[in-house]
Amino acid sequence: MRYTRPVLVALIALMPLVCMPAVVAAVEDKTVINVGSKSFTESVVLGEIIRQLAQAEGLQSPHQAQLGGTRVLWNALLAGEIDVYAEYTGTLMQETLVAEKLTGLDDLEQALRARDLRMTAPLGFNNTYALGVKDDLAQQRDLHAISDLRQHPDLKLGFSSEFMDRADGWPGLQRRYQLPQQDVRGLDHDLAYRGVASGSLHVIDLYATDAEIEYYGLNVLQDDLNYFPAYHAIIVYRAELESRAPQVVRALQQLGGKIDAANMINMNAKVKLQGDSEAKVAREFLAATFNIDTAIQSESVWQRFFRHSREHLLLVLISLSAAIVVSVPLGIWAARQPRVGQLILGVVGIIQTIPSLALFVFMIPLLGIGGPPAVVALFLYSLLPIVRNTYAGLNDIPLHMRESAEALGLPSAERLRVIELPLATRSILAGIKTSAVINVGTAPLAALIGAGGYGQPILTGIRLDDTGLILQGAIPAAVLALAVQGLFEGLERYLLPRGLVGNAI
Amino acid sequence: MLELTQIAKQFNGSVALHALDLNFAHNTTTVLIGPSGCGKSTLLRMIAGLVQPDSGSIRFEGEPLTRDNINDLRHRMGYVIQEGGLFPHLTVQGNVTLMARYLKWPVARIDARLQELAQLVRLTPDMFTRYPAELSGGQRQRVSLMRALMLDPDVLLLDEPLGALDPMIRYELQQELRDIFKQIDKTVVMVTHDIAEAAFFADKLADSIVLLREGRVVQQGSLRDLVQSPAEPFVGQFMTAQREPLEHLQKVLR
8 A cells, every 4th residue: 555655646747748749749730820929919919910811711820929029939930830920120120130231121021031031011000119208297398309318317217128128229229319317127018108107107118009109198209310210010921831821921911001000009009998809800900901701719708718727737737747757866866876966956956046937938949939848947947846855855864764774674776665755755745845836836927938828818918907817817826826735735645654744753 | 693803994084993803602692882982883883784894894604794795684683773763654563564575475474473573572463553653662662673573683783772761661671671582592782881781681601791992892791700800990980980870879878
């Protein structure tokens, strides 16, 4: 009876690993076009338009909505993780491909061709960057152009995280205009609007087609030194689509010049201010512009909840059980060989110090986007507590106890199995509990790289300023963390030998 | 039975045992005694193969202890330590029968041996399902002795087996333990720091007491030898130090 327990634990731990291939499959399919979008509303709306166009041509076109920033989308496109997304000329020319010093659309097209990428004609609007201040502040300080900011070093600046670091963002802007402000912080673009509305920020970056400019009564400061380039929206896609799905490429090309600025602002406003879904807005646009009627399968709240739950549970189960299967032997190895042990503990310790968000993004070049890189990142993140607790649990067994086992004449492997591991059970399980909570708590970030889960509604909720949506992700994630904790408490009660309950060794 | 030749041991540069020779004859009881740090426990742990000597050899019935044969030889040695060293996650039965189960003894044989040993140490079978934490100190030592005797070893190594018990229980168990040793014919090597206990166990003619000090054998012999012809002044001092409080007590009571 007693010896069946470790076997049982191993089986439970291995089960999700067996399911893994099923998750990884279903990626490569010729008739599928993977659409991506960045994590702001306009990009998601354009992504929806692309998706529905492809769908109208009879293709399956999963939309990996709000995957992250430019880097993530660009790399995913190059790697073939996605086939198509909406981009801006300025972003490509001034940031992504800045080293190539491109000067016009023809240059850009050449540069894309060299990477087996293609672009459509500009869609018809220029979503340039701009700086905005609230109306009353603009009047009070007499602000009309960006140059005027030079006289007001006390103003607080808040820029979207991407703008903070981009070659065509804040660093260049500050140099061009010689701006003196010290209080400059990076934050999520959607949150910046709320910051400026509440007065905690004075100047923020805007996208010219943001619906919030009008909604929050913001003054757009004139770019009097002509710093910002044009950011014409285009659609970039992989060249192979031309042979794989020529009808879709034709449909995408037709979008050229069909969306003007007013139109785009209007669509953004419908999503952000009226609460329409991106799918609905895209459908209305396609119906009005091309007379295409796409049936959008709308997911009910429960369907969505179950999908997110399934994705989240799968992420957690696979990564955590893999971590258990790997960490316990690593911890044993570390305890048995002190020198190797220091190395093992050092390496897993260093992994733990990598910020979780960075770890997710590091995985993209290696494993692309979606489930697998997220699972690997979560797996790496779950190692340290289990390794360290296994190591400590074995090392903390009193010498006289270890010697008693040795003096009986039990071989080393047998001592480990019947004496040392059972005595370290409590410590090992405590490590697993810690890992599980870290894992469940970190898993929502996986939505940033397209792995779905409870992070998805949280991200969307932040973007749309929809607290209800945020809670749809946050509450189940918290409940899951508690449930996992409870599960392991129960497992501990079952696994911990009666002789160890309530007693120190 | 056991033959220690020129074995020496240092721990971190300080000498625990100077090269010493000792023989433990078949079916005798030898008590290792001496002040703390004299090397008596190290000696015992060396015989059990828990500590490797820096030099010298240990022979078990003429066969030198090596890394390869140590586990087989350990099956022929029982080892009992001060707190019993029982595994807290196993029941009494689990602790006692651990090795026999590993060696794939038939269940009937294991059960028979378990009953036999329980009778020997006067433990009732209803104790078998208890965990060490649910036992008294004296019961724990009885179980520990059962575990040591399970495979019917030739040698019994006891490291202060009664050291952690309160005086009443200790006295009671001393008597029982000596009776047990008389029944089972084993080569017993016992470590204690109590001269009365040493004399009590080493009471046969062939038995002896080995007094150690700072890693050297000071004297080996019977209690009478140690009292009547001490090899050096330290022997007398050691005996007096243990006797004095009692004599003082007797004076007061008189």
